[in-house]
Amino acid sequence: MDLETTGTTEIGSYFVSNYPPFSQWKQEHVTRIHDVLHESPDASIPMGLYIHIPFCRKRCKFCYFRVYEKQNAKTIERYVQALQKEFEMLSQVEAIKGRTLDFAYFGGGTPSYLSSKQLLSVRDRLSSLLSWETAKEVTFECEPGTLNEEKVKTLKEIGITRISLGIESFNDKLLEVNGRAHLTPEVYKAYDWIQNVGFPQVNIDLIAGMMGETDDNWTESVEKAAEFAPDNITIYQMELPHNTIISKEMKEMGVTSPIADWTTKRRWMNEAIETLQAKGYHLASGNELVKNPETDRFVYRDNLFRGNDIVATGVSSFGHMQGVHYQNLDRLEDYLETVEKGELPINRALEPSEHQRLIREFILQLKEGHVLTQPFQEKFDVNIIEEFSEALENQKKAGYLTFDDSQVQLTRKGMLQADSLLTEYFEPEHRMVRYT
Numbered sequence: 001m002d003l004e005t006t007g008t009t010e011i012g013s014y015f016v017s018n019y020p021p022f023s024q025w026k027q028e029h030v031t032r033i034h035d036v037l038h039e040s041p042d043a044s045i046p047m048g049l050y051i052h053i054p055f056c057r058k059r060c061k062f063c064y065f066r067v068y069e070k071q072n073a074k075t076i077e078r079y080v081q082a083l084q085k086e087f088e089m090l091s092q093v094e095a096i097k098g099r100t101l102d103f104a105y106f107g108g109g110t111p112s113y114l115s116s117k118q119l120l121s122v123r124d125r126l127s128s129l130l131s132w133e134t135a136k137e138v139t140f141e142c143e144p145g146t147l148n149e150e151k152v153k154t155l156k157e158i159g160i161t162r163i164s165l166g167i168e169s170f171n172d173k174l175l176e177v178n179g180r181a182h183l184t185p186e187v188y189k190a191y192d193w194i195q196n197v198g199f200p201q202v203n204i205d206l207i208a209g210m211m212g213e214t215d216d217n218w219t220e221s222v223e224k225a226a227e228f229a230p231d232n233i234t235i236y237q238m239e240l241p242h243n244t245i246i247s248k249e250m251k252e253m254g255v256t257s258p259i260a261d262w263t264t265k266r267r268w269m270n271e272a273i274e275t276l277q278a279k280g281y282h283l284a285s286g287n288e289l290v291k292n293p294e295t296d297r298f299v300y301r302d303n304l305f306r307g308n309d310i311v312a313t314g315v316s317s318f319g320h321m322q323g324v325h326y327q328n329l330d331r332l333e334d335y336l337e338t339v340e341k342g343e344l345p346i347n348r349a350l351e352p353s354e355h356q357r358l359i360r361e362f363i364l365q366l367k368e369g370h371v372l373t374q375p376f377q378e379k380f381d382v383n384i385i386e387e388f389s390e391a392l393e394n395q396k397k398a399g400y401l402t403f404d405d406s407q408v409q410l411t412r413k414g415m416l417q418a419d420s421l422l423t424e425y426f427e428p429e430h431r432m433v434r435y436t
């Protein structure tokens, strides 16, 4: 089996972030998540909160998230109120009541699109119901042009410990062509405020393969990112899921992909890894470099990848509770109306089998580049080397990984295309289905 995806970046590529594929989660299983929410939980499982803020100043041409641009202040305020009502309902169910949060994550869309006043109000309401004082990490995603000094101070005040800033590129021409709302002067200002206020962890996002990217631009962006010296640098290779503006334009106009091919993106990624490693960074997963591997934990990702409880709030957000996957309604108006009626806005769910949970945890941890066999033996009573022997042998022969009795380790070649290796571990009936 040839696993190498070397060709053009075609429509339909995606990141693997869960298993079984989202297309298998169904409305008919929603009753199962309602049952689980009303049963007494195994409270030894760590629990976190995900809060989705779906608003952005402008929709980037490459973005595949559920986002709404240019919404009026009234809709945003209505959303903030609905979120608070949703927290209220959730904090009273048996599976969540009285438990403490180990982590929280504000994702989007653009959480930093909310005003300081709205952020304070969300924090106040939430902490009266379910405090994040106990959380080891509270992450907050920001688009540079939505920040100001006062808002950055508010983020500190409400207890954010990890700031994630979507820089994407340090080239104004590229930012503009790709439809980003911000330009580099806003990046420099935002970064200064973040540094001055001071957060335990700062992450920046870059994308290898924005439309118009060249070797020189890319080298320059990586150098500038290194000069910023954040704790963490996440580098995405540009994907083209079906719902991006670029994909729609390609379909409508019948044009070829304007995104660099996979070989080029992997070469850029590899260059970035080498440049950043020379400056003291360590590769923490297929797409993350950290300054201090001893201290820089990404608590949210670690919990997500290990199947712990995540309470999903907000439109279209994904959660997992006591072994059951679920997702909220994914249209804004449906979400708002349902919550305003006093009902939980859950749209689809799936209770994975024990074997599916094993596959999920194995493939997600493989994205980190390194999987130990012992924890799987303890948790699932399964030897993963025997369980996945065929796929492991294939991928070893092709030079993507090595393994022995105690661990599976991706090679650099494997790290650069970790996502493309994962489908081989899926159950046969899930290999050809649509992912989302």
Ligand SMILES: C[S@@+](CC[C@H](N)C(=O)[O-])C[C@H]1O[C@@H](n2cnc3c(N)ncnc32)[C@H](O)[C@@H]1O
Binding pocket: 056, 062, 063, 064, 065, 107, 108, 109, 110, 141, 142, 143, 144, 165, 166, 167, 168, 205, 206, 207, 236, 237, 238, 239, 240, 241, 244
């Ligand atoms: C929710 S956004 C981060 C916060 C904020 N909305 C922003 O963009 O600055 C998450 C990240 O996903 C990445 N991303 C979005 N669309 C992508 C695509 N098609 N391929 C690769 N990465 C993508 C971007 O790096 C972006 O920073």
Ligand code: SF4
Binding pocket: 055, 056, 057, 058, 059, 060, 063, 064, 065, 067, 108, 109, 110, 143, 166
């Ligand atoms: S990449 Fe970020 S700012 Fe751009 S549309 Fe997506 S969520 Fe919004």
